Amino acid sequence: MQGTVLLVDDEQHLISFLKKLLDSEGYDTKTALTGEEARQKAALFYPDVMVLDIRLPDTDGVELMRELKQTYPHAQYIMMTAHGSIQTAVESTRLGAFEYLTKPVEPDVLLVSLQNAMKARRLTEEVEELRRKSRLLPGSSEITIEQYRSPAFRMVADEAHRATDSDATVLLTGESGTGKNHLSRWIHEHSGRADGPFFEINCASIAPSLVESELFGYEPGAFTGSQGRKRGLLEMADQGTLLLDEIGDMDLALQAKLLTFLDTQVVRRLGSETNIKVNARIIAATNQDLEELVQEKKFRQDLYYRLNVLVINMPPLRRRTSDITILAKELLMRLAHEMDLKNVPRLGPEALGSLERYHWPGNVREMRNVLERSLLEASSYDVINHVALGPKSLASFDLSPVTQTDQSLIEVRFPEDGLNLKETLNQLTATLIKEALARGATKKQAAELLGISRHSLTHYLKALDINA
Incomplete structure (x- = not known):
């Protein structure tokens, strides 16, 4: 129509x-x-x-x-x-x-x-x-994806370039805060759909009924409270790209409708009997294990197969230590733009060393927050000599294996001004669990790496408020 x-x-x-x-x-x-x-x-x-x-x-x-x-x-x-x-x-x-x-x-x-x-x-x-969503979008940057040289991210870059050469559905996986949204926009902007629109929706942030109306749109009187006609994001993304963030949290009933769209490329607004042909590319992102959700009957197997065409796994920042310098520069460029600074701040040697030694459980999102907080606390916007890494105990852990002795050991340096033992142990436990989850393909494998039962791992995830 x-x-x-x-x-x-x-x-x-x-x-x-x-x-x-x-x-x-x-x-x-x-x-x-x-x-x-x-x-x-x-x-x-x-x-x-x-x-x-x-x-x-x-x-x-x-x-x-x-x-x-x-x-x-x-x-x-x-x-x-x-x-x-x-x-x-x-x-x-x-x-x-x-x-x-x-x-x-x-x-x-x-x-x-x-x-x-x-x-x-x-x-x-x-x-x-x-x-409406501009505040969520990353600022412009002169840094290119090719400048990130860590082995873990080079694999991502290669897959991302493959994604730009086709219209295939893309599934982005990885921990929260690793930059999946940013990569999805990069793929769109370097694909044949760059001149088309780019939209995104977080499937976990709003109620399932609202997700449906946002995706498919509605006609006047389609449901109580609906006023006017609204085109859904799938329809608005025609000739462009739609990012479905946190796809693992999508309601099962809505998953069925999404599967139908992926098979037919046809949209029907709520309250309408008219089919609308749409040419929109779908990029889905999740920090959950979709295979495990399929086994738990929380995610449709047929939809998983439909999404599992081109999979790109975003590595956690702790596996990209050689990218810290260039990533910090890019984030500072964005912050300088947002804060309307005349110059892009530089990182002093001490600040850069702290960033490179830190384990980054919150990944790129945490780094951005750290740099923003450090800018606000700095005496000058020209050079940042100290970075505000949050709780002092967390910055004191080096989780790299001790290569000279036992590979299973973890080196811990005690802060000179002391620490809160309970808080520190909780932070260390959370960090180790996140590392195990990143290394293991499933929660069962992560539990085995930690030497605990899956039931115990589930208890820790809830107690420490770890999203996995």
């Missing part, structure tokens, strides 16, 4: 002809003979574009447009009349008319005007959606 159009003209034969024309082009076309009927139809169908005659039996078309725009500001308005004048055209345009056509209207001219008006309507929606 191309979109909904409301034709308003008191010439019955004309709007009958135009309705047949637009219906044949795939538009959902409604008609009205008077201004009052137009108000009633608009309230029922929330048209994307309204084509209004300047002269109507009960009102002036320009005044009607002014009134309707207050209630339907996102709709586009095309004015037409057999009594055209430059003054009327200028006034219509000043009040927000998308285009002004003179009767008799050529069918091809009207179709082109409608096509352009629909594009403008959708662009308005996309811009609003991007503005």
